[in-house]
Amino acid sequence: MRFVKILDALSIPPDARVDQRVPKKLLLEQDIPTPADKRQIQDGIEELLWVAALKPTNIGVPSYRDNIREYLEIAVVTVTLRQTAKVPRITELVHRTIPYPVVLISNHDDAISLSLAHKRQSQGEIGKVVIEDIRQTRPFHPESPTEVELSFLTGLKISSLPRTNLFTLYQGWLDCIAWLEAAQITGNITSLNSGKRSKDLWNTLDEYTRLSRDITTLRAQAEKEKQLNRRVELNLKIKKLEAELADTRKTL
Numbered sequence: 261m262r263f264v265k266i267l268d269a270l271s272i273p274p275d276a277r278v279d280q281r282v283p284k285k286l287l288l289e290q291d292i293p294t295p296a297d298k299r300q301i302q303d304g305i306e307e308l309l310w311v312a313a314l315k316p317t318n319i320g321v322p323s324y325r326d327n328i329r330e331y332l333e334i335a336v337v338t339v340t341l342r343q344t345a346k347v348p349r350i351t352e353l354v355h356r357t358i359p360y361p362v363v364l365i366s367n368h369d370d371a372i373s374l375s376l377a378h379k380r381q382s383q384g385e386i387g388k389v390v391i392e393d394i395r396q397t398r399p400f401h402p403e404s405p406t407e408v409e410l411s412f413l414t415g416l417k418i419s420s421l422p423r424t425n426l427f428t429l430y431q432g433w434l435d436c437i438a439w440l441e442a443a444q445i446t447g448n449i450t451s452l453n454s455g456k457r458s459k460d461l462w463n464t465l466d467e468y469t470r471l472s473r474d475i476t477t478l479r480a481q482a483e484k485e486k487q488l489n490r491r492v493e494l495n496l497k498i499k500k501l502e503a504e505l506a507d508t509r510k511t512l
Contacts, residue, residue: 304345371399
């Protein structure tokens with residue numbers, strides 16, 4: 261089973277295990293935005309499994325409440341996706357339809373990815389929960405991990421993460437994803453334990469992604485451009501962005 265290595269890495273206590281199949285019907289009964297989204301759930305999901313409910317009573321980590329969020333439990337969920345599935349959209353829909361913060365482990369095309377997203381109370385609709393930024397690992401094969409991925413898996417263990425409350429525990433997993441992405445970019449495994457504030461790290465990673473995307477767009481424009489002076493102008497912009505990208509990489 262593709263999920264075994266990830267679930268083993270989490271070291272979920274037996275008392276927290278649920279291991280119940282979630283019918284797609286339950287997701288479709290939620291507030292799904294469009295008919296197209298409903299088709300994505302119906303056609304893109306092979307199986308959804310509620311693996312565990314992490315609560316103060318079974319993992320010894322207190323719940324969390326403040327003015328904008330309430331974390332009473334964390335759901336660990338696995339989803340097996342069909343090959344034609346639109347992974348980013350289904351990932352978002354699963355996070356949106358489950359009221360608790362979710363550790364979502366996805367299997368698509370024989371590769372695994374891990375995604376998390378903080379949740380808060382809606383300011384516009386009483387009783388409704390909305391998701392914040394979804395953070396997701398690149399797809400990988402946990403049964404044959406790289407050195408960086410192995411370090412990432414080692415850091416997922418519940419008992420080794422911050423245990424002040426369920427919010428800090430969940431944030432600890434998000435930090436692991438940030439450090440993994442940084443290490444994959446730099447090739448420096450020490451990034452996984454650099455101690456850099458995750459908010460700063462995510463900001464830098466977002467900037468790195470933006471610069472990479474802009475460079476790709478400009479290169480495509482330059483290849484199609486027939487006017488020499490315009491092509492030179494685009495290449496100069498590319499060189500400028502490449503220098504910014506290199507500087508950003510150094511700060512990861």
